[in-house]
Amino acid sequence: GLVIAGGADVAPARYGAEPDPRTGPPSLDRDAWELALIEAALADGVPLLGICRGMQLLNVALGGTLVQHLDGHAGPPGVFERHAVEPVPGTLLGRTLPEPVSVPTYHHQAVDRLGSGLLPSAHAADGTIEALELPAGRGFTLAVQWHPEAGDDTRVMEALVAAARGTSPGG
Template identity: 80%
Template sequence: MSAQPLIGITTYLADDARWGVWALPAALLPAGYHRLVQRSGGLAALLPPGDPGTAAEVVARLDGLVIAGGPDVEPVRYGADPDPRTGPPARDRDIWELALIDAALQARVPLLGICRGMQLLNVALGGTLVQHIDGHAGPAGLFARHEVKPEPGTLLGGILPEAVSVPTYHHQSVDRLGNGLLPSAHATDGTVEALELPDADHFVLSVQWHPEAGDDTRVMEALVSAAGRN
């Protein structure tokens, strides 16, 4: 039996996480991410923020990479001033994940961005973000749902051939597209809900919603399948 693909997933870095009797700095990630990788046939490895100089070495040991959701990308990364509604920066994550994205693109390692991960992929390739939109998140800590329509003939359209209802929690979105990126799904209000890199010779896909918070495994299964062929 062939080995299961090893999928790295980026994490948060919390200054004061609490569990049991402990309150300590911690690398953490909602369990939905690693469970989705496992349900989709992969092995999950968590990638907390580290030295960006090691990103290529880290990626070389992976079969696939997931850039997970999380805080807003710092606007300086795309040459903008912060909107008052933009959250505090997570500079360690920005620097680390941008290095991982670059390393994955250079090494042709299959890549999936989720929510923040989609926005960061766009920024990594020279794009910009809208710093605030309404209607794509529930109350604090609760996902909303809305319909997403994949574009026929795209990578995502082959994975999700029909419109789907997805769990969503974001207040920023793609503005100017990064170099080479193609929108491959939209919400009914026109918000870009997926990006892919059609000229790449490997799997590069990102989605604005949170598949780890739902029951549909098809997007992650596509990444794991691509990683298994890598």
């Protein structure tokens, strides 16, 4: 499986926007490389997990846009906040996390217009989309806005490993 994780803000030009003054400097080479990896994973059916920036890149790769600045989803520089997310029942994420969960989060950008074919599969209390996925039947493509690797709930990571092995989580 492939994991695309956190990092610099995605270049607004990638989704047809002018930079907001609060948008950080992009990493153009990294944007190009990771978008190419996402496109290859989607084309070849490689299990894909996007984390934070990885979720934003997946959305952009499929023609979506981003909110360039959002308050309340990050602590001071380098410090994770926690907030609740509500998984959408019946989705891949909803089967992986069947109950609301408190997650470690550190981001100031979020999904705005959804990319082609993507389904929102979790929301924060303020309505922010916290997870995206492709519908069942299109392989394992899941992206979360939070950082599961920074917490102690391993179910999202276990789901990726199970998909890469061709098994069900725990099986």
